[in-house]
Amino acid sequence: MRKLIYGMNLTLDGYVAAAGDDIGWSGPPSDELFRWWLDHERASGLSLYGRKLWQTMSSHWPTGDRRPGATPAEIEFARNWRDMPKVVFSSTVDRVGWNARLVTGDAVAEITRLKAGDGGPMNIGGATLAGAAVRAGLVDEYVIAAHPVLVGGGTPFFTALDGWVNLDLVETRTFPGGVVLTRYRTRR
Template identity: 75%
Template sequence: MRKLTFGMNLSLDGYIAAPGDDIGWGVPSDELFQWWSDRVETTGLTLYGRRLWETMSSAWPTADQRPGATPAQIEFAGRWRDVPKVVFSSTAIAVDWNARLVTTGDAATEIARLKAEDGGPLDVGGATLAAAAMRAGLIDEYAIVTHPVLVGGGTPCFPALDSWVNLNLTETRTFPGGALLTRYETRH
């Protein structure tokens, strides 16, 4: 069974985006950016909800070709293009960049099927898609990077749940600028 990780940046007050889908508060330090890049390198398959897919696919496919792209951005862009992706959406009509589209059915059922396949670890991104996986008890690890900012509203990181999810802390790490990584494994 493949391991499923939910990795996300969030504000101290628990939001992944401020009102208006503003994520400008989550600009990573070079060290944190490298940490995210290394995660992409070791991921076997990334699962995206539509909104996060639109954000990522509008920035990373050609980021390495922009004037002034840093070596880290060039590296991340290549890694991002290379990792296979599944996009879950009932409204998107096409995807590209090494991705396939899932438009119908229950997301949790499809995620469970993907977990049962052979292959490397899975990452899930996007609040709505991750919420479906959380509610179904499919997430094995949470890798949360909390940024030292209060945004006062927006898109919450965690949904209302029907039951508690008990976790074991496996790692903490502070990055320049005060962002704090906390990694937890789900207690089954």
């Protein structure tokens, strides 16, 4: 069975986007944090995206390695992003590219099917999509990169749950700029 990992950058008060889907609060990550995310992505076998995160990622990373001033890590991330198999879950997107396939039906059923298969870990991103996976008990690990900013509202990292989810701390790490990364494993 494949492991499902939900990880994103978020504000200290728990939002992945401020009101109006504003992600400007995060600014560019430190080289060290960016490298951590790159290594995390390279260790994955499949990325699962909700519509909003897909639109954000696909608007930048297909050509991220050709942008003026791209760092070696950004070049590597862009190439890895293009090559990584991806599944996009949306009922409003009509086509996807860059080694991705579109799922318009039941996301929880498809994620359950993918988890039951062989392969490396899967990353899930997008608070709405991940929220459905969390409520279905499918997430095995959480990666939280908390940035030292409060935005007071927006899209929360965690959506409402039907019950408690007990976790075990796996890793804590501090990055330049005051970003604290924590990883938790779901206690089964």
